[in-house]
Amino acid sequence: MSAFTNYNDVSKDYDENRKSIDVKLYTGYLLARSNKSLDELLILDAGCGTGNYSRDLLDEGVGKVSILDASEGMLGVAREKLKSHIADDRVADIQQHSLPSIPHKDDHFDAVMFNLVLHHLGDVASNCKVESTSFPKTANAIQEAYRVLRPGGVLFISTCSTEQMLSTLWYFNIIVPPRDRYMKRWAPIPILRHFIRDAGFKHTDVTVSLNTTAMAWETHSHLEGPLSKEWRNGSSYFSQATDEEIDQIIARVITMREEGTLQKFFDDHEAARSIMGQLTTIMAVK
Numbered sequence: 001m002s003a004f005t006n007y008n009d010v011s012k013d014y015d016e017n018r019k020s021i022d023v024k025l026y027t028g029y030l031l032a033r034s035n036k037s038l039d040e041l042l043i044l045d046a047g048c049g050t051g052n053y054s055r056d057l058l059d060e061g062v063g064k065v066s067i068l069d070a071s072e073g074m075l076g077v078a079r080e081k082l083k084s085h086i087a088d089d090r091v092a093d094i095q096q097h098s099l100p101s102i103p104h105k106d107d108h109f110d111a112v113m114f115n116l117v118l119h120h121l122g123d124v125a126s127n128c129k130v131e132s133t134s135f136p137k138t139a140n141a142i143q144e145a146y147r148v149l150r151p152g153g154v155l156f157i158s159t160c161s162t163e164q165m166l167s168t169l170w171y172f173n174i175i176v177p178p179r180d181r182y183m184k185r186w187a188p189i190p191i192l193r194h195f196i197r198d199a200g201f202k203h204t205d206v207t208v209s210l211n212t213t214a215m216a217w218e219t220h221s222h223l224e225g226p227l228s229k230e231w232r233n234g235s236s237y238f239s240q241a242t243d244e245e246i247d248q249i250i251a252r253v254i255t256m257r258e259e260g261t262l263q264k265f266f267d268d269h270e271a272a273r274s275i276m277g278q279l280t281t282i283m284a285v286k
Contacts, residue, residue, distance in 0.1 A: 015077065017219040017234025020052040021115075021212045022281060026156055027060045029205075029283050030111060033154055039063045041110040042092060044148065046141075047099060047117030051078030058085045065091055066109070070098040100141035104148045111154045112145040116214065116279075118159065118187065120236065125184040135187040139195045146199040149286045155201065157282040160214070161189050168278045169214065170269035171226055171235065174249045178241035185240075192282060201284035208277035223262050226253050 027038060034041065038061040045054045048067040058065060067082075069075050075096055085091050097103050100121055102112075121137035145155045165172055165183055172179045187195070189206065196204055213220040215234045225231035226249055232238035238246065256262035 014050050014074070014233065015052070017215050017231065018049075018052065019216045020056045021158060021214075021279060022209055023053065023056040023060060025207065025209070025281060026057065026111075026113070027062065029156075030062075030154060033285055034110060034152065036110065042066065042108070043111040043113065044068070044102070044104065044109045045113050045115070046102060046145070047114060047120070048078055049074050049115075051081045053113060053115050054078070054091070055081050055085070058082070058090055063090065066093050066095075066104070067091065068095040068097045068103070070096065072096055100137045100144055102141075102144040102148050106147055107150045108148050109153055110150060111156065112149055113156045113158075114141065114145070115156070115158045116160075118157065118192075119185040123185065123187065134184075135191060135195075138187045138192070139198070142192075142195045143199045146201060146286055151286055153286045155196070155282075155284040155286070157192060157284075159189070159192065159280055159282070160186060160278065161276075161280050162186070164273075164276060164278050164280065168269055168273035168276060169237075170266050172237055173269065174226065174252050175245060178237065178245050178249075182237050182240055189280060189282070196282065196284045201286055203285040205283045207281050207283070209279060209281070210274060210277045213273075213278050221266070223266055224253065224257065226250065 030041060031038065041062050042064045043057060043062055043066070045051070045065055045067045048054055048069045051067060054065040054067050067078060069078070075094060079086070079094060082091050095103060099117070118138045118141060121141060123135040123137050125134040142155070149155065160169070162183060165179070165186070172182070193204060219225060219231060219234050222231065241249065253262065256265055
């Protein structure tokens with residue numbers, strides 16, 4: 001399970017707020033790097049959530065997916081969403097399982113995806129210094145991905161950089177203490193690249209999309225969204241804020257709305273997003 005979010009509960013509202021991101025980037029990279037056609041590929045969606053990425057990849061022509069997640073609630077939604085693909089034998093298996101271990105044999109998959117997943121594993125950097133030893137479970141998950149990938153297979157990691165969290169995610173920055181705690185759960189990009197290199201991957205690319213948001217645009221741009229629990233369920237950030245901090249977030253949104261500053265607060269973060277993006281994708285080849 002996530003170290004801090006109850007996804008059995010969140011699964012009820014999750015798809016109101018979230019969608020897959022940059023799936024065509026994944027398929028394009030696989031076509032460029034693989035010696036197989038899309039319909040020959042088997043992809044592991046590790047920490048699949050409600051199956052948005054798996055569904056969209058299958059719709060794009062990927063042959064088969066395997067999915068795993070620690071939350072039975074999320075897997076239940078995924079099963080329903082993938083029902084037609086399951087009937088067509090394009091979902092190889094569905095497992096309830098907690099990362100970082102991956103319950104598959106060596107050299108099995110053409111690609112492994114960790115889509116906004118690794119910060120849920122329970123690693124937390126110390127107050128004084130963020131270093132590679134702060135994220136042992138993240139390192140282990142990347143090692144496991146390397147093990148289960150076939151030679152030439154691709155690892156995809158979608159994540160947020162420290163700078164993106166500080167500057168572009170407007171709802172992270174309504175109050176500071178939960179943001180700063182939350183950021184300690186995310187391995188910085190240089191540390192992720194260190195883990196990827198140490199695991200044995202031979203080539204790494206990093207890309208940033210300026211046109212995507214972590215939550216669906218309609219959710220992301222709803223300025224009074226943080227007032228609603230259903231809206232807040234769209235981001236795990238809110239689940240590690242205390243009840244008192246949630247009350248402070250709500251109070252500040254109401255104050256900014258009444259003072260007429262809420263739109264500018266949003267716009268300032270959007271201006272930063274147009275320059276540095278909100279999400280980073282790392283792609284590594286075994």
